[in-house]
Amino acid sequence: MLLFSGNASASHSLDSNIKYIGILAPQSLLNAPVSAAAIEDTKRLIERGFPGVQIVGNHPHASVTIILPDIGKGNPDKRASFKYPRQEYEWRSYRTNDGTVHIRLYAESPEAVSFGLYGLLQEKLGYRFYHPRDTIIPAYREWPLPATFSWKARPRFEKRGFHLHTLHPIELTSALHDSDRSLDEVKEYIDWLARNGQNVFQFYLLRDIDREKWPARAREIVRYAHSRGVLAGVEISLARTQQGAFQAIKLLSLPFGPVQQVERTLNWLFQANWDFVTVDFAVGEYLPDLGGLMPVLRENMLSGIAKRGAKPFYATHVIAGANWYSKPRADAGILIHTVMCYSAVEASAPVYGNKDQRHMFALARHESPMRETWYWPESAYWVSFDNSVPLFLLLYPEARFQDIIAMEKLGLHGHITFSSGWEWGYWLTDWSISRWSWQYEENGKEVIAHPLSVLNTILPGKNLQKLWQRAIDLQRIYLKEKGLLPYLSALDPSAELFFPFNKPFQPRPRYPFRLLRSATEAELEKAGEDIGLLDEYAAKIESLSGMIEAEAEKCLSKDPSLMKLHRELLLGLRITALRARHRSLTMTAVIAGKTKGKGEVDHYLDRALDVRLAALSIVQEVEKTYRYPLERVAGTGENHTSYAFGYLYPVHSLFFWKREEEQVRARRFDAFFINLWDFRKILGLAGKTSLTRSLF
Structure with a gap:
C-alpha cells in the first residue's frame, strides 16, 4: 500500500517545472543483482514521488542527475567468509556550470549502492518505509533538496536485521511455512529490510511443515533474500518439545x-543455501540445555552447519540461573538475548526471575572479542504482556535505542531484533531500530538520534513532538519506576499455576487478585496506593491524549495519510489509560468483596465493564487499520503454531480484560478458569507436536 503525503518541501531555486531526473548507473551495477534491484526499485519510487517526471539516463534536459559509482568486479562471496562487503556510503550534491544539480554517490560495493539509494530516499527525500505493507510516498512538484550538501552514512553493526x-x-508465520501459498508477503518483508538498510533475516522453523515440499520454498526465500543483499538464516532446535519447534533429532528415535x-x-535443511543457522539447544524454557548435557552432539551439530558453508549460531536465553551457556566451538557465533521492553543495562528488569538483564550485557562484552556476537533483543513479547492486551508501549523504542548505543560501544558484530507482531504501533519500534542501526553525518556534522527521533520524522511541529516525549516520560515514570507495568499487562500463563509450574516469565504485580483476597490491613493499604497510581497514570495519559489530538489537528489536518497513521498511535496510547482504569476497578472490586458486600463488588465490576466497552470501541477502530487479514491475525483456527488463533485474537474481544472481571465475580484465580492457553499443546504433550511425536 502506498500512502501519498502532501507535505512536500519547497524548491531550492531549481526549475519548478522539473520534467526529467537522470540516473546514471554503470554496467557493473546493472550486472550485480543487489544493486540492479535497488536501482529499478528507486526509479519506480521516484516516479511515484515526482508525478509527471520522467526518469532518464544521461539526458541534456535533466534538472537533477543521480550519478552512481562503478564498483568494478570486486564482490566477495558473503557466504564463504561471512564477511559482508563494505557498506558505508556518501552522497555529495553540487550545482554544475549549466545550473543543473548532480548528486554523486561514493560507495564500494553493490550492497553499499543499494543502502545509499534507499538512504537518499528515506533520510533526505522524505520517503517513509515504515511497514512492510505500507510506504509513505511524498508528492513533490519541485526538487526539495539544496543544490549543495553532503550526507555520509556508516552502519553501527556489520550485520543488522530481524528475527x-x-x-x-504472527503476520508471516503461515507465509513462511505453507509450501503452496504465494511468497509475495515474504518478498514484501525482505524488500522492507533492504529499503531500511538491513542485511539479515531469520525466523524460527516449525515442526509441522511439509518436509517434501518445503525445501523448494526455502530455496526461493534464500534466493530472493540474496538478490536484495540480505543474509538468510533459520533457527531450529536440537530437540525442543515446546511450541511445535522444528527438531533436528528425536531423543528416543530408532533405528x-x-x-x-x-x-x-x-542434509535436508541445506537443500537451501542458508547463510547461517541458529540452534536452540534447550528442551524448552526452564528445561535442560542439551548443549551442556551432550557436548559431543552439540559440537557435531555446529560443525555440521559449518562444513556446509554456513555460520552456526548458539542461541542464549535470559532465564535466571539457567545452565544454557556451555562454551560452544570457537567458529560458532552467539546470539545474546534479552526480553520485553527492558534494556540490557538498566538497573531493574524483573523478567524470568532476574533483578535485571545486566548478566547478558556482561556476556556480550565477554564473547564479542572471541566470536561473532549479535545482540538479540525484543521489539514485542506477545503472550500476555504487550500487543496481546493491547498496550502500546513507548518503552520499547526507549530501551532498544539505549541498547543500540551500548552494544555499538562494545563493538558487537551484529544486531538482530526478535519481532513478534507489528500492529498496535509495534511497527514503530522495528522501523526505529532499523534506522538507528545507521549513523549519519550531514555536511560534516553528526545527525543526533534519540528514542523518538524516528517517530518525529512523521510528526511535523515541535509542539507535537514534545507532547509525545511527555508520553514516553509518563510511561517510564509510572510503568517502570513506579512499577505499574505488571498491572497493565495480564498475568502470564504460568503465574496462576501451582508449584513447581509457576515459573516467572513476565513481571508480576505486587498485589495480584489472589493475594488481595487474603491481604492484611497493611497490605490492603499498600495495594490502595497502587490503585491510586493507576488512576493517576490514567488521568495524566487521558489529559495528554487530548492535547496531542488537538495539536495533531493543527499540524496534520492537510495530510490525511499522516493523520491516519498518527491516530493509530494515539489510540494505542489512549487504550493504556483505559487499561489502567480497568485494572484499578477490578482490584477495587476484589477488595470490596473482602471488606464490603456483593453490591459494592457489582458496582465496581459494572464500572469496569463500561471501561472495557470504551476500550472495545477503540479496538474496533484500530482493527480497520490492520495491514493483514483480520481473520488471520485476530481469528481462530489451527495453524503451524501451538496456538489455535492469531496473535491479536485476545485483543479482538479484550479477552484478558473480560476474564479478570469474571475472575473477580466468580472468585476464581487459578490458571484453568476461562483459560486461553492449551498448556498440553504448548508444552508438546498433545496435538500434532505431542510428546510421543517429539521423542520417537
Whole structure:
C-alpha cells in the first residue's frame, strides 16, 4: 500500500517545472543483482514521488542527475567468509556550470549502492518505509533538496536485521511455512529490510511443515533474500518439545542414533543455501540445555552447519540461573538475548526471575572479542504482556535505542531484533531500530538520534513532538519506576499455576487478585496506593491524549495519510489509560468483596465493564487499520503454531480484560478458569507436536 503525503518541501531555486531526473548507473551495477534491484526499485519510487517526471539516463534536459559509482568486479562471496562487503556510503550534491544539480554517490560495493539509494530516499527525500505493507510516498512538484550538501552514512553493526518469532502466530508465520501459498508477503518483508538498510533475516522453523515440499520454498526465500543483499538464516532446535519447534533429532528415535539424525536433518535443511543457522539447544524454557548435557552432539551439530558453508549460531536465553551457556566451538557465533521492553543495562528488569538483564550485557562484552556476537533483543513479547492486551508501549523504542548505543560501544558484530507482531504501533519500534542501526553525518556534522527521533520524522511541529516525549516520560515514570507495568499487562500463563509450574516469565504485580483476597490491613493499604497510581497514570495519559489530538489537528489536518497513521498511535496510547482504569476497578472490586458486600463488588465490576466497552470501541477502530487479514491475525483456527488463533485474537474481544472481571465475580484465580492457553499443546504433550511425536 502506498500512502501519498502532501507535505512536500519547497524548491531550492531549481526549475519548478522539473520534467526529467537522470540516473546514471554503470554496467557493473546493472550486472550485480543487489544493486540492479535497488536501482529499478528507486526509479519506480521516484516516479511515484515526482508525478509527471520522467526518469532518464544521461539526458541534456535533466534538472537533477543521480550519478552512481562503478564498483568494478570486486564482490566477495558473503557466504564463504561471512564477511559482508563494505557498506558505508556518501552522497555529495553540487550545482554544475549549466545550473543543473548532480548528486554523486561514493560507495564500494553493490550492497553499499543499494543502502545509499534507499538512504537518499528515506533520510533526505522524505520517503517513509515504515511497514512492510505500507510506504509513505511524498508528492513533490519541485526538487526539495539544496543544490549543495553532503550526507555520509556508516552502519553501527556489520550485520543488522530481524528475527521473526514464528513460534508465535504472527503476520508471516503461515507465509513462511505453507509450501503452496504465494511468497509475495515474504518478498514484501525482505524488500522492507533492504529499503531500511538491513542485511539479515531469520525466523524460527516449525515442526509441522511439509518436509517434501518445503525445501523448494526455502530455496526461493534464500534466493530472493540474496538478490536484495540480505543474509538468510533459520533457527531450529536440537530437540525442543515446546511450541511445535522444528527438531533436528528425536531423543528416543530408532533405528537412527542422534549423530545420524543430525546428519540427516542437516542434509535436508541445506537443500537451501542458508547463510547461517541458529540452534536452540534447550528442551524448552526452564528445561535442560542439551548443549551442556551432550557436548559431543552439540559440537557435531555446529560443525555440521559449518562444513556446509554456513555460520552456526548458539542461541542464549535470559532465564535466571539457567545452565544454557556451555562454551560452544570457537567458529560458532552467539546470539545474546534479552526480553520485553527492558534494556540490557538498566538497573531493574524483573523478567524470568532476574533483578535485571545486566548478566547478558556482561556476556556480550565477554564473547564479542572471541566470536561473532549479535545482540538479540525484543521489539514485542506477545503472550500476555504487550500487543496481546493491547498496550502500546513507548518503552520499547526507549530501551532498544539505549541498547543500540551500548552494544555499538562494545563493538558487537551484529544486531538482530526478535519481532513478534507489528500492529498496535509495534511497527514503530522495528522501523526505529532499523534506522538507528545507521549513523549519519550531514555536511560534516553528526545527525543526533534519540528514542523518538524516528517517530518525529512523521510528526511535523515541535509542539507535537514534545507532547509525545511527555508520553514516553509518563510511561517510564509510572510503568517502570513506579512499577505499574505488571498491572497493565495480564498475568502470564504460568503465574496462576501451582508449584513447581509457576515459573516467572513476565513481571508480576505486587498485589495480584489472589493475594488481595487474603491481604492484611497493611497490605490492603499498600495495594490502595497502587490503585491510586493507576488512576493517576490514567488521568495524566487521558489529559495528554487530548492535547496531542488537538495539536495533531493543527499540524496534520492537510495530510490525511499522516493523520491516519498518527491516530493509530494515539489510540494505542489512549487504550493504556483505559487499561489502567480497568485494572484499578477490578482490584477495587476484589477488595470490596473482602471488606464490603456483593453490591459494592457489582458496582465496581459494572464500572469496569463500561471501561472495557470504551476500550472495545477503540479496538474496533484500530482493527480497520490492520495491514493483514483480520481473520488471520485476530481469528481462530489451527495453524503451524501451538496456538489455535492469531496473535491479536485476545485483543479482538479484550479477552484478558473480560476474564479478570469474571475472575473477580466468580472468585476464581487459578490458571484453568476461562483459560486461553492449551498448556498440553504448548508444552508438546498433545496435538500434532505431542510428546510421543517429539521423542520417537
